Amino acid sequence: MTYQAFLENDFTPFDPLLLTEETEKIVCQNLSRKYTSFYCTGVYGGISTGYLCGCCLRCIFCWVSLSRDFPFKYGKFYTPKEVVNRLISNAKKKRINKLRISGGEPTICKEHLLEVLNLINETSYFFILETNGILLGHDIEFVKELKKYNNLYVRVSLKAGTPEGFQIRTGAQGKFYELPYRALQYLREAGIYFRAASMSDPRLMPKEERKRMIKKLDQIGYHDYLEEEICDPYDTSILRLNKAGWKIF
Ligand code: SF4
Incomplete structure (x- = not known):
């Protein structure tokens, strides 16, 4: 099987759980995971x-x-301890107390993430888990395991707010669009501190679909703040939009 890179005009929608398995074969090795860099940035008021x-x-x-598209070409493996040491060492230099792992989906390589969280739980640092919700929505036990981390x-x-929108903009089969909403429900039931965000830039998500997204959030009992994102013209975003035949810039 050819590894799924960016979407092109005539892409075949894929199963994101199978793509997870394919990706894990490349980026996970025992408890280690592939990373390309460690740095601090100004988002969230400063985060390592x-x-x-x-x-x-x-x-x-x-x-x-x-x-993201060619994980076999990039990065090197880091153990959870190496990751946490680097996150904290960079955080100390900038005197910040928030940590995250970004640049892809952190819930891939579950055991790696849980060990990173175990180590951070022994510190006074705060961890922000940014996720697309696919794997958390698929695996309630994963969400339950997150309950023990109070930081x-x-x-x-x-x-997306519809299966069609999900498929066309993520490449994954529309039937999986429910999973991130299910993740929100599981997180609420587990009493975990969480929020929803959405890529509802009107150049990408039609108004009607946005309404359906808001309605769906309402139906699942999510009435908190929704952080709506705008698509910025990064080179990689422009490349991927062009490859998929979209022109928004
Ligand atoms: S924007 Fe989509 S493809 Fe990119 S890292 Fe997030 S979930 Fe993955």
Whole structure:
């Protein structure tokens, strides 16, 4: 099987759970995971970031580096301890107390993530888990395991309000669009601190679909703040949009 890179005009929708398995074969090795860099950035008022390889979606607006599409070409393996040491060492230099892993989907390589969280739980640092919600929505036991971390905030980024919108903009089969909403429900039931975000830039998500997204959030009992994102013209976003035949810039 050819590894799924960015979407092209005539792409065949894929199963994101199968793509997870394919990606894990490349980016996970025992408890280690592939990363390309570690640095601090100003988002969230300053956060120390580990930039990992690999995702289970292929969003056309995605800004992350090409390590998403070609994870076999990029990065090197880091153990959870090495990751946490680097995150904390960079955080100390900038005197910040927030940590995250970004650049792809952190819930891929579950055992790696849980060990990173175990180690951070022994510190006074705060961890922000930015996720597309696919694997959390698929695996309630995964969500239950997150309950034990009291220094954790989960941010679930919704990509669509309909199966059609989900398929066309993430490449994954429309029937999987429910999973991020299910993740929100599981997180609420587990009493975990979380919020929803959405890529509802009107150049990408039609107004009607946005209304359906808001209605769906309402139906599942989510009435908190929704952080709506705008697609910025990063080189990688422009490349992926062009490859998929979209022109928004
Ligand atoms: S936007 Fe997020 S979920 Fe979508 S492909 Fe990029 S890293 Fe993955």
